[in-house]
Structures are given as C-alpha cells and as structure tokens.
Amino acid sequence: MIKTEKAVITVIGKDMVGILAKVSAMCAEKGMNVLEVTQSILQDMFVMVMLVDITGSSSAISELADEFDTLGESLHLKIHIMHEDIFNSMHKI
Amino acid sequence: MNTNEILETINMIDNEDLDVRTITMGISLLDCVDPDIEKASGKIYDKICRYAQNLVKTGEDITRQYGIPIINKRIAVTPIAMISGACPAYSPVHFAKVLDRAAKQVGVNFIGGYSALVQKGFGPGDYALLESIPEALAETEFVCSSVNVGSTKAGINMDAVEKMGRIVKETAELTAHRECIGAAKLVVFCNAPEDNPFMAGAFHGPGEPDCVINVGVSGPGVVRAAIKKSGGGCDLTEIAELIKRTAFKITRMGQLVAKEASRRLCVPFGIVDLSLAPTPAVGDSVAYILEGMGLSRCGAHGTTAALALLNDAVKKGGVMASSSVGGLSGAFIPVTEDAGMIEAARSGCLTLNKLEAMTAVCSVGLDMICIPGDVTPEIISGIIADEAAIGMVNSKTTAVRVIPAIGKKAGEELDFGGLLGGGPVMPVNTASPAEFIHRGGKIPAPLQSLKN
Incomplete structure (x- = not known):
C-alpha cells in the first residue's frame, strides 16, 4: 500500500475575486487532491488553509513550493505549501 | 488539523524569525592519520567531500519540503591536533588549508575542528597546533578553531590558558585589516561538549561515531x-x-x-x-x-x-x-x-x-x-x-x-x-x-x- 502524503497550503493576503479558483486550479494541474478547505476573512485579510493529498502529484513538494511562490507573487498573496509533518510534530505529542 | 496551529507555525517562521540554525555533520578523521602529510591531506579532503557532498543540497531540500529556513550547513571534524601529531615535521596550517578547500568544495559556510583538547596536558601535536592557530585562521576563510583548557574532572591547564591569551591576541593582530575576524573564529573552552553543532566551537569528539548529524x-x-x-x-x-x-x-x-x-x-x-x-x-x-x-x-x-x-x-x-x-x-x-x-x-x-x-x-x-x-x-x-x-x-x-x-x-x-x-x-x-x-x-x- 502506498503511504499517503499530505501537505498544507496556506494563503494569506488581501481578499479579491478568484483566489480559491486559482489555487485549486494549480492543485488540479499538479495532480493534488484537495481534502479540506477552510477560509475566513478577518477585516480585509483573506486567510485560507487547504489540506491536500500530494501522493499522486506530478511534482516534488520542493518544486510545488517554487510554483506557489510564483503564483503568490503574481497575486500579491503569501502562499506556502508545507509538508503536514511539520505541524504534526510541532503541535501534537 | 487545527487552523490556528497551522497559522501559528507560519507566523513563527514569517514574522518571528523561527529557523533551524544549523545542520552540522560530524566527521571522524581518525582513520586519515598518516605520517606522510600529503597522504593524510588527500585522505581528509576525500573523506570530507565524499561524506558531505549532499549536505548542502539536502538542507535546501528539507527547507523547501517543510517551509523551515535552515540557515547554516556546517561540518565538524576530529580535533586536528590528533591528526597533525603524526606529522611533527610539518606545520598544522597545512591541514587548515585542506579543511578550507574541502569546505569550499562542498559549499558549507564553516568547518570546525582546528582544535586541541589540552585540559590535562599537552599531547603530541598540541603545542604545534596551538601555536599555528593565528596563521591558520588568517590564511583560511571557513575554518574555525577551539581549544579546551579545562574540565571539572581534570582541572584547568594554566599553561594552556597563558598561551591562549597570547594566541587570541595574535590571531586578532594577523587579521586586523579584516576587523580582527580571526579571533571571532576562535573559542577557548572549559568542559567542551564533543557533539556541539554550533560554531565556532564545533568539533567531532573522539568518542563520537564515524559520521553523525547534529542539529x-x-x-x-x-x-x-x-x-x-x-x-x-x-x-x-x-x-x-x-x-x-x-x-x-x-x-x-x-x-x-x-x-x-x-x-x-x-x-x-x-x-x-x-x-x-x-x-x-x-x-x-x-x-x-x-x-x-x-x-x-x-x-x-x-x-x-x-x-x-x-x-x-x-x-x-x-x-x-x-x-x-x-x-x-x-x-x-x-x-x-x-x-x-x-x-x-x-x-x-x-x-x-x-x-x-x-x-x-x-x-x-x-x-x-x-x-x-x-x-x-x-x-x-x-x-x-x-x-x-x-x-x-x-x-x-x-x-x-x-x-x-x-x-x-x-x-x-x-x-x-x-x-x-x-x-x-x-x-x-x-x-x-x-x-x-x-x-x-x-x-x-x-x-x-x-x-x-
């Protein structure tokens, strides 16, 4: 059985039309399955957290990080993709 | 997974300077000892380059996988006095230059271990190494040096303390045109740990395994x-x-x-x-x-x-x-x-x-x-x-x-x-x-x- 690998994508920045669409389009293009999405808008700040399955992804997570950096810059947003292990290890005993 | 925890981690990295300061690879050079200094140098250079060839790239890959900045990738080696003691006719500075070349080749930003452990007295190679520190640090870019002069079990070697006062000053003098930076790469220890990953005091203690990763x-x-x-x-x-x-x-x-x-x-x-x-x-x-x-x-x-x-x-x-x-x-x-x-x-x-x-x-x-x-x-x-x-x-x-x-x-x-x-x-x-x-x-x- 293939071990599933998950990553967390976070998007932080000024709210505008089409953020979710652009980020999820990138996920689809790279073969990542979106498992969970939560988003909220605090004052004008848009905060979205996505849990994605990257087991079947066509690119390594380090390449995805570069792609999302580029996308983030073009939209003036901060987009991070990080392997879920970092959050599990920091916040769970 | 909790959204607040995720955002907390990201905030720590983006706004509060959270990082991993260093991944330091400890490499034993004890098997590189050779009375022929050219052979010893060749073995040291080859071993460091072979073991650490992927160190910097691996650090960069981990940074991108987890989104955590890893600021430094470094190497610590066996105290050089233990190696240079076998070549008493030559200046240990030769080994400092070999370490410097190896560090440059693998892309690390410091290499520690131009060191001597003299808390209980001087062994073969220790005197020569101590005296060579100012020149070694002036003529290399990446090499860091440390000397252990005391411990709780052995007491303090005051002969070494006397020497080190002069050596610290000479090191600064020889690099006076570069803000005296040589002295910033020289540490005098008491109770030096053998597994410290931080510079300038990192060295790979004789009780450590052949190769090890310390963070x-x-x-x-x-x-x-x-x-x-x-x-x-x-x-x-x-x-x-x-x-x-x-x-x-x-x-x-x-x-x-x-x-x-x-x-x-x-x-x-x-x-x-x-x-x-x-x-x-x-x-x-x-x-x-x-x-x-x-x-x-x-x-x-x-x-x-x-x-x-x-x-x-x-x-x-x-x-x-x-x-x-x-x-x-x-x-x-x-x-x-x-x-x-x-x-x-x-x-x-x-x-x-x-x-x-x-x-x-x-x-x-x-x-x-x-x-x-x-x-x-x-x-x-x-x-x-x-x-x-x-x-x-x-x-x-x-x-x-x-x-x-x-x-x-x-x-x-x-x-x-x-x-x-x-x-x-x-x-x-x-x-x-x-x-x-x-x-x-x-x-x-x-x-x-x-x-x-």
Whole structure:
C-alpha cells in the first residue's frame, strides 16, 4: 500500500475575486487532491488553509513550493505549501 | 488539523524569525592519520567531500519540503591536533588549508575542528597546533578553531590558558585589516561538549561515531513574541511555563529536521542542541526576551536571575521534544550577534563584569565580545582563567570568544557583517594579573561534594 502524503497550503493576503479558483486550479494541474478547505476573512485579510493529498502529484513538494511562490507573487498573496509533518510534530505529542 | 496551529507555525517562521540554525555533520578523521602529510591531506579532503557532498543540497531540500529556513550547513571534524601529531615535521596550517578547500568544495559556510583538547596536558601535536592557530585562521576563510583548557574532572591547564591569551591576541593582530575576524573564529573552552553543532566551537569528539548529524535550533524571536503576547499580568511561574511550551515546539521542529536529514543522508542522527541562538536581526534577540520579562535593559540587576529562568525553561521544554539532546543546549549570549545586547553594551548598562556573572547560568560563556586592542595577553588569559573556573566549579560548559579590536579603544566599533554581527568595544579592567598567569601549572580539579 502506498503511504499517503499530505501537505498544507496556506494563503494569506488581501481578499479579491478568484483566489480559491486559482489555487485549486494549480492543485488540479499538479495532480493534488484537495481534502479540506477552510477560509475566513478577518477585516480585509483573506486567510485560507487547504489540506491536500500530494501522493499522486506530478511534482516534488520542493518544486510545488517554487510554483506557489510564483503564483503568490503574481497575486500579491503569501502562499506556502508545507509538508503536514511539520505541524504534526510541532503541535501534537 | 487545527487552523490556528497551522497559522501559528507560519507566523513563527514569517514574522518571528523561527529557523533551524544549523545542520552540522560530524566527521571522524581518525582513520586519515598518516605520517606522510600529503597522504593524510588527500585522505581528509576525500573523506570530507565524499561524506558531505549532499549536505548542502539536502538542507535546501528539507527547507523547501517543510517551509523551515535552515540557515547554516556546517561540518565538524576530529580535533586536528590528533591528526597533525603524526606529522611533527610539518606545520598544522597545512591541514587548515585542506579543511578550507574541502569546505569550499562542498559549499558549507564553516568547518570546525582546528582544535586541541589540552585540559590535562599537552599531547603530541598540541603545542604545534596551538601555536599555528593565528596563521591558520588568517590564511583560511571557513575554518574555525577551539581549544579546551579545562574540565571539572581534570582541572584547568594554566599553561594552556597563558598561551591562549597570547594566541587570541595574535590571531586578532594577523587579521586586523579584516576587523580582527580571526579571533571571532576562535573559542577557548572549559568542559567542551564533543557533539556541539554550533560554531565556532564545533568539533567531532573522539568518542563520537564515524559520521553523525547534529542539529542546532534557534528561536529567540518566538520566545520573545510569546512573552509579549502574554502581557504584563503573568507571574514568573507562568512565564517559565510559557517558555517551556514554546521551547517544546521549537525543538520538535529541530527534531523533525534532524531525523529527516539523517534519513536522507543515511547518516545516524546524533543530537538536537536546544539553544536559543540570537541573530543580529531585530527581534531575534535573547536580550529582548530578558527585557520582555520586565528588565528596563539587559544588564540591569536582575538580569542573571532572568537568564537563569530562561536557560532552565528552554532545557525543560526541549528535553521532552527530542529523543536525544546534547551540545550546548541553553540560551546563548553572544554580544555582537544580538541586537538587544549591542544596544545595552553601547549604553554602558551591560558590562563585561555583568556578562561574566551571566555566564554562570547561561549555556556558554563570554561570547563575541570586542575588547580594546591594547589589552595585554595576560589580561586575556585572566579572562579565560576566570571563565574556565566558573565552568569547572559549576560542572558546565563555559567558553571565551573575545575579539581584541586592534588599534581601537573602548566605545569604538567592529563590524563583522552577517551572522557574526558587530558591536562596541567594551572596556576591560586593566589591572594586571601577569604574575598569576605566568606561574603556569594547573588548577586542580574541584571537590564534587561539600557544595556551597
């Protein structure tokens, strides 16, 4: 059985039309399955957290990080993709 | 998965300077000993390049996988005096140059281990290595040097202390045209740990395995932010709890990186060093943590107590987060690398005497302190002897890394740039300890009972 690998994508920045669409389009293009999405808008700040399955992804997570950096810059947003292990290890005993 | 926790981690990295300070690969050179210096050099260069060829790339890949900055990738090797002793006819500087070339080849930013362990006396190679330190550090770019002059079990080798005062000064003189930077790469230890991943004091102790990965975490900015958020209402018990919780999270991240680096490089994981290592970046300062606890300025009366609380809480929080803890583990107080300490030193509030008291409760010692260029070698030896005595009696690591600012007086500044920072030249008590220092001999190891 293939071990599933998950990553967390976070998007932080000024709210505008089409953020979710652009980020999820990138996920689809790279073969990542979106498992969970939560988003909220605090004052004008848009905060979205996505849990994605990257087991079947066509690119390594380090390449995805570069792609999302580029996308983030073009939209003036901060987009991070990080392997879920970092959050599990920091916040769970 | 909890959204707040995810955002907390991202905030720590983006805004509070959370990072892994260093992945340090320890490499044993004991199997490279050869009486033919060319053969020995070839073996050393080849072994370092072979073992560490993927170190930098692996660090970069892990950074991108987890989104955690890993600032430094470094190498620590067996104390070179153990290797150079087999080639008594040649200067050990030859080996420093080999280490420098290997470091450049694999792309690390420092290589530590131009070292000698002389706490109980000098072995073959030790004298020559000590005498060669100024030239070695002047002629190389990446090499760091350390000398262990004392330990709780062996006492203090005052002959070595006497020599080191002069050697520190000569090292500064030979690099006077480069802000005396040679002295910033030279540490004199008491109770030096064999698995320390932090420079300039890292070396790969003779009791270590062939190759090992040690990781040093950081994160003063995160601790400071946590204290700031807690507001003024917390008592010190609550502050200690808060620091423990924060240190736990920081260390878990270090543990994850260490395990992953060890897996990818197929090298055993050694230790995580739970240190709060400041950087000159504003906010990433240990002094600001102490000030956050309520001191108007680092160096005020109360600073030693606040630092003791911080140092202990960092260890308690970190120990549970890692399967194996070692190195220096605690809060560092390098003056020129810490924005808050620099300000406190400039204002005159933080003095050398106060720093010496602080070293009795922090993780290392007098670190990155610029002293006037006209300070005599005997006074530097005196500083080293005092610091070694604190370490020896309290069964802890202490160290001295002072930089004599050649041609400068108290109040002027040195600027090293980068992680080493820069700062004011601090005044030193100039009463002479020369007669005491020139007596030489040994200070016997202290009694380990009747503790008062």
